[in-house]
Amino acid sequence: MSKSKILVVGGTGYIGKRIVKASLAQGHPTYVLMRREIGYDIDKLQMLLSFKEQGARLIEGSFSDHQSLVDAVKQVDVVICTMSGVQFRSHNILLQLKLVDAIKEAGNIKVCIM
Ligand SMILES: NC(=O)c1ccc[n+]([C@@H]2O[C@H](COP(=O)([O-])OP(=O)(O)OC[C@H]3O[C@@H](n4cnc5c(N)ncnc54)[C@H](OP(=O)(O)O)[C@@H]3O)[C@@H](O)[C@H]2O)c1
Numbered sequence: 001m002s003k004s005k006i007l008v009v010g011g012t013g014y015i016g017k018r019i020v021k022a023s024l025a026q027g028h029p030t031y032v033l034m035r036r037e038i039g040y041d042i043d044k045l046q047m048l049l050s051f052k053e054q055g056a057r058l059i060e061g062s063f064s065d066h067q068s069l070v071d072a073v074k075q076v077d078v079v080i081c082t083m084s085g086v087q088f089r090s091h092n093i094l095l096q097l098k099l100v101d102a103i104k105e106a107g108n109i110k111v112c113i114m
Pocket residue numbers: 009010011012013014015016033035038044063082083084085086095
């Protein structure tokens with residue numbers, strides 16, 4: 001049976017990087033959202049490149065670009081969102097709702113963990 005394709009959103013975070021490594025270790029085709037907003041954050045870019053060297057696929061996108069989220073989730077079966085970083089919990093939830101909208105529009109996701 002083929003392994004589920006997994007997209008990790010927030011992959012450079014404390015929890016996210018562990019999920020990316022676990023997904024790769026389990027042999028899942030693993031995709032990581034590379035947010036445009038990270039710009040030239042060297043630490044994040046190095047981490048993302050290291051994921052790529054370990055076999056992950058990087059997908060460019062942004063929470064400010066609905067279509068980019070739809071295009072990202074269309075490529076996978078499972079979405080794991082470990083995003084954080086926004087000061088107020090309610091703002092985090094609003095951002096997560098953008099991902100939920102994209103998942104609903106894409107219509108292909110079997111499992112979503114947030
Ligand atoms: N750390 C813990 O011990 C712990 C324990 C229990 C629950 N949690 C929960 O797990 C989740 C992740 O926690 P964490 O500690 O891993 O968080 P974190 O390290 O602070 O950050 C997670 C990731 O969120 C993304 N992010 C940051 N700002 C963003 C923004 N404005 N828009 C979209 N994405 C943004 C970044 O990933 P990219 O730049 O790669 O997109 C960042 O690396 C949170 O909901 C937290 O409450 C954490």
